[in-house]
Amino acid sequence: MAAMSQHDLIIVGAGSGGYACALRAAELGLRPVLVEEDLVGGTCLHRGCIPTKAVLHAAEIADAARDSTRFGVHATLERVDLGEVRNYADSVVGRLHKGLTGLIKSRSIEVVRGRGALETGPDAVEGQPTRPPMRRVRVGEQILQAPYVVLATGSSPRSLPGLEIDGTRVLTSDHALRLTELPTSAIVLGGGVIGVEFASAWRSFGVEVTVVEALPRLVPNEEPEISQALQRAFRRRGIKTLIGKPMESVRVDESVTVSVSGGTEVSADILLVAVGRAPDRTVRVDERLQTEIEGVYAVGDLVPGLQLAHRGFAHGIFVAEEIASLRDGTPSPTPVLDQSIPRVTYSDPEIAAVGLGEAAARERYGDIETFTYELAGNGRSQILGTQGFVKVVRRANGPVLGIHLIGARVGELVGEAQLITNWEAYPQEVAGLIHAHPTQSEALGEAHLALAGKPLHVHG
Numbered sequence: 001m002a003a004m005s006q007h008d009l010i011i012v013g014a015g016s017g018g019y020a021c022a023l024r025a026a027e028l029g030l031r032p033v034l035v036e037e038d039l040v041g042g043t044c045l046h047r048g049c050i051p052t053k054a055v056l057h058a059a060e061i062a063d064a065a066r067d068s069t070r071f072g073v074h075a076t077l078e079r080v081d082l083g084e085v086r087n088y089a090d091s092v093v094g095r096l097h098k099g100l101t102g103l104i105k106s107r108s109i110e111v112v113r114g115r116g117a118l119e120t121g122p123d124a125v126e127g128q129p130t131r132p133p134m135r136r137v138r139v140g141e142q143i144l145q146a147p148y149v150v151l152a153t154g155s156s157p158r159s160l161p162g163l164e165i166d167g168t169r170v171l172t173s174d175h176a177l178r179l180t181e182l183p184t185s186a187i188v189l190g191g192g193v194i195g196v197e198f199a200s201a202w203r204s205f206g207v208e209v210t211v212v213e214a215l216p217r218l219v220p221n222e223e224p225e226i227s228q229a230l231q232r233a234f235r236r237r238g239i240k241t242l243i244g245k246p247m248e249s250v251r252v253d254e255s256v257t258v259s260v261s262g263g264t265e266v267s268a269d270i271l272l273v274a275v276g277r278a279p280d281r282t283v284r285v286d287e288r289l290q291t292e293i294e295g296v297y298a299v300g301d302l303v304p305g306l307q308l309a310h311r312g313f314a315h316g317i318f319v320a321e322e323i324a325s326l327r328d329g330t331p332s333p334t335p336v337l338d339q340s341i342p343r344v345t346y347s348d349p350e351i352a353a354v355g356l357g358e359a360a361a362r363e364r365y366g367d368i369e370t371f372t373y374e375l376a377g378n379g380r381s382q383i384l385g386t387q388g389f390v391k392v393v394r395r396a397n398g399p400v401l402g403i404h405l406i407g408a409r410v411g412e413l414v415g416e417a418q419l420i421t422n423w424e425a426y427p428q429e430v431a432g433l434i435h436a437h438p439t440q441s442e443a444l445g446e447a448h449l450a451l452a453g454k455p456l457h458v459h460g
């Protein structure tokens with residue numbers, strides 16, 4: 001006999017989008033229930049952002065040891081033990097998971113363990129005098145009922161036709177994070193975010209890496225100059241690239257051989273397939289993240305667009321506030337726009353961006369202006385020994401529309417970059433702000449000083 005349970009909203013999936021929605025909903029006095037078939041925290045915490053960045057931090061330490069003599073410090077890199085790197089990453093994940101579990105408990109949020117399915121048949125909706133009508137989610141034998149449902153089931157790795165992921169030689173990022181021994185060589189299929197982050201970490205650990213990318217450049221969603229700078233940096237680091245070469249076939253025996261268009265073949269111990277992630281269903285949402293079914297919302301990777309944890313957080317918070325406002329008549333929240341969301345790729349060098357790229361800005365506004373400030377002129381970047389630049393895109397005589405960065409640690413600059421673009425600051429306003437010396441944030445200051453017509457450390 002199915003049990004009935006009454007809540008204000010049922011959230012299916014407790015990843016970044018789902019748990020953020022639950023936390024905010026509870027804060028607003030709603031009674032959410034979270035349905036999760038695995039661990040709260042989802043992809044980002046267990047198989048994504050956190051473990052990969054822990055591995056990339058270990059990679060940075062390996063590089064620091066290897067390159068130490070450049071700074072007059074004679075350290076030697078004896079070996080990298082991937083099992084121990086994994087233990088370190090697991091310990092970080094474990095602490096954060098414990099913290100999150102405690103947070104969910106402290107807000108008295110019920111968590112139902114199991115696979116949730118929204119009932120969409122005719123008897124799923126009970127005739128109710130109020131709107132929206134009650135919705136039902138089945139979890140095994142249990143039926144949960146609430147006027148609002150939030151779908152937050154995320155995405156999983158895509159594969160390609162004819163490509164069998166065996167978890168041993170042909171891996172997704174999930175498998176790659178569970179490796180305990182380093183391969184001698186690896187092919188990374190896909191030069192997007194996951195591809196370049198793994199390529200970067202593995203190279204730092206001494207692996208021979210080849211990245212195969214179908215489009216004409218790495219990180220094709222970034223500015224073309226950023227792709228070029230990354231390609232140059234990868235070349236210097238000994239990472240091989242086959243760019244503009246879609247994979248044609250894969251042969252697996254005692255190694256993996258990938259054939260790309262034009263007949264080139266490359267072999268390695270393992271192949272990481274990083275050709276994007278897809279949700280397990282297609283949902284269409286309006287600007288307020290409501291699906292075609294009244295009272296049913298979707299958040300996070302399930303919603304077409306950027307697949308980022310902080311977008312999931314923002315979606316989750318938005319939907320909780322939206323539901324509270326529909327229920328209580330409180331002010332409705334502002335929709336989340338992908339254009340306002342900062343993105344960071346944690347490869348070496350790092351890439352960070354927010355707002356419009358040059359081409360998109362030109363298409364939208366016609367007359368635009370750009371300025372690129374090289375990190376060669378930035379003291380802190382010179383101390384770190386990094387190359388790169390800050391590119392600012394502004395509307396002609398207007399506000400800043402986008403900021404794009406590459407270089408060591410530039411991810412930390414994206415906070416200021418997003419304040420500038422999201423507050424639609426003018427270069428002269430940013431130029432009036434004093435940046436501490438010597439910091440990399442000065443590069444942002446310098447770019448805006450130049451755009452405001454008063455360049456400081458700029459040659460020519």
Ligand SMILES: Cc1cc2nc3c(=O)[nH]c(=O)nc-3n(C[C@H](O)[C@H](O)[C@H](O)COP(=O)(O)OP(=O)(O)OC[C@H]3O[C@@H](n4cnc5c(N)ncnc54)[C@H](O)[C@@H]3O)c2cc1C
Pocket residue numbers: 012013014015016017018035036037038039040041042043044045047048049050052053114115116117152153154155173194299300301302307308309310311312
């Ligand atoms: C290797 C890697 C690195 C990444 N690095 C970053 C990064 O550095 N920064 C960043 O911003 N983003 C990063 N991402 C992306 C980020 O992980 C996702 O954007 C984010 O996790 C999406 O959150 P979500 O809530 O939509 O889905 P998820 O986090 O995938 O959560 C969905 C949850 O739903 C559960 N679920 C699914 N179906 C059901 C069901 N029917 N019933 C019950 N439960 C269900 C799943 O078990 C899962 O826990 C990375 C992703 C990967 C793979």
Ligand SMILES: NC(=O)c1ccc[n+]([C@@H]2O[C@H](COP(=O)([O-])OP(=O)(O)OC[C@H]3O[C@@H](n4cnc5c(N)ncnc54)[C@H](O)[C@@H]3O)[C@@H](O)[C@H]2O)c1
Pocket residue numbers: 160189190191192193194195197212213214215219220245246247274275276277306307308343344345346
């Ligand atoms: N730092 C971060 O924020 C971070 C880190 C990792 C993942 N993520 C998110 O996870 C999502 C998935 O990442 P991803 O790197 O798998 O996807 P992606 O879309 O970023 O990159 C996939 C790449 O694979 C290429 N590709 C597709 N088919 C190919 C083929 N047949 N042969 C060769 N190349 C091919 C594409 O052109 C593309 O460049 C991204 O949307 C990203 O936002 C974010």
